[in-house]
Structure formats: structure tokens, C-alpha cells
Amino acid sequence: DAGVIQSPRHEVTEMGQEVTLRCKPISGHDYLFWYRQTMMRGLELLIYFNNNVPIDDSGMPEDRFSAKMPNASFSTLKIQPSEPRDSAVYFCASSSPGLAWDTGELFFGEGSRLTVL
Amino acid sequence: TQLLEQSPQFLSIQEGENLTVYCNSSSVFSSLQWYRQEPGEGPVLLVTVVTGGEVKKLKRLTFQFGDARKDSSLHITAAQPGDTGLYLCAGNTNAGKSTFGDGTTLTVKP
Numbered sequence: 001d002a003g004v005i006q007s008p009r010h011e012v013t014e015m016g017q018e019v020t021l022r023c024k025p026i027s028g029h030d031y032l033f034w035y036r037q038t039m040m041r042g043l044e045l046l047i048y049f050n051n052n053v054p055i056d057d058s059g060m061p062e063d064r065f066s067a068k069m070p071n072a073s074f075s076t077l078k079i080q081p082s083e084p085r086d087s088a089v090y091f092c093a094s095s096s097p098g099l100a101w102d103t104g105e106l107f108f109g110e111g112s113r114l115t116v117l
Numbered sequence: 118t119q120l121l122e123q124s125p126q127f128l129s130i131q132e133g134e135n136l137t138v139y140c141n142s143s144s145v146f147s148s149l150q151w152y153r154q155e156p157g158e159g160p161v162l163l164v165t166v167v168t169g170g171e172v173k174k175l176k177r178l179t180f181q182f183g184d185a186r187k188d189s190s191l192h193i194t195a196a197q198p199g200d201t202g203l204y205l206c207a208g209n210t211n212a213g214k215s216t217f218g219d220g221t222t223l224t225v226k227p
Contacts, residue, residue: 048214106162
């Protein structure tokens with residue numbers, strides 16, 4: 001079975017450019033999470049969706065960040081304009097019905113490594 | 118804010134040695150997960166513990182959830198180079214999101 005699929009795996013861009021990260025969750029999972037991982041701050045939750053609806057976006061750093069989930073099989077995380085401090089590995093994770101609420105088990109993608117110059 | 122503190126932050130040992138890493142919090146969690154992350158990959162779930170005092174074994178790995186469900190430990194027996202990686206604990210409070218610790222980076226030298 002395919003796991004969580006993220007693209008691109010690596011992105012290098014210049015400050016001020018728009019960045020769009022993509023995620024395809026595991027089929028049948030109705031929770032989707034976006035995390036950011038850095039050496040300084042570890043793994044931080046940015047936003048999560050349930051049945052395509054954003055539930056908690058309190059972790060989104062600022063208005064430059066936005067996330068959408070137009071359907072059950074696709075989500076995007078957009079940064080506009082990007083800044084060097086946004087450099088990090090961005091992970092998408094999904095969870096099956098009931099599990100996220102009851103036990104918090106997450107299935108992660110391989111991540112998108114973003115470098116903003 | 119629910120904080121999960123992991124210790125030690127870094128651990129380097131020889132193959133065959135035993136080790137224990139810890140995950141501590143002042144908050145009570147309904148469940149706790151341990152993940153292992155290898156370079157260039159996402160975290161992979163190892164185990165979930167739910168009941169206070171629960172002990173789970175996964176081959177050479179033994180996981181324990183504290184009686185008060187505030188802390189957990191991971192013990193590895195006879196570590197192997199394949200155990201090398203970043204070990205993350207994550208606490209869940211039935212709020213639909215997990216809080217992750219900063220991780221323990223384990224290096225097992227052959």
C-alpha cells in the first residue's frame with residue numbers, strides 16, 4: 001500500500017518567492033497534519049484537517065503560511081513570500097478514522113526539505 | 118503548553134550495549150507514541166502505550182508508560198547499528214493533535 005506521498009522532496013528557492021508543498025494522504029485516512037521540523041525547534045504542528053476541514057491552525061507561524069485541502073486525497077501548504085527562516089523539513093502525516101482522536105498514531109511522509117536563500 | 122522532555126539528547130554507544138531513553142512531562146496524556154526517524158525520512162511509529170504502567174515489547178525494545186501517564190521510557194537491549202536514528206516520543210491528549218519531544222539521537226557503533 002502507498003504511504004503518505006509528499007512533493008517536492010527538495011526545494012531551493014530565493015527569499016520572496018512563493019513555495020507550494022503537496023501531500024497525498026493514505027487513502028481512507030480522514031485526518032491530515034502538516035508539521036515542520038528544524039534542529040532548533042524540533043517537530044512542530046502547523047495545522048491539521050479532519051474530513052478536509054481545517055480544525056486547528058494555531059501552529060501556523062504567520063499570515064505568510066496557508067494550507068488547503070480541496071479533497072480527501074490532496075493538500076497543499078503554501079508560503080508566500082518565503083523567508084530564510086522558513087528553511088526546514090516539512091512533513092505531512094495522516095491518520096485513520098478514530099485513531100488520531102483516540103491514540104494519536106500518525107503515518108508520516110518522507111518530507112519536503114525547503115531551503116530559502 | 119504541554120512539554121515533553123526527552124533525555125539524553127544524544128547517545129553514542131557500542132554494538133551490544135543496553136540503553137534507556139526517557140520522555141517526561143508534567144502533563145497527563147491519554148496515550149503516548151514512540152517513533153524512530155532515520156535521516157532523510159519521516160518518523161515511523163514503533164509503539165503506542167495507553168494504560169498507566171503498561172509495558173510493551175517489540176523484539177529488543179521495551180516500552181513503558183508511567184503509572185501516572187506523564188512519562189515513558191524506551192529500553193533497547195543489545196543495541197545494533199540498525200537501531201541508529203532519532204527516537205521521538207509524542208503525547209496525545211484526545212485533542213486530535215500530538216505533542217512531540219525534541220528527540221534522542223542514538224548512534225550505535227559497530
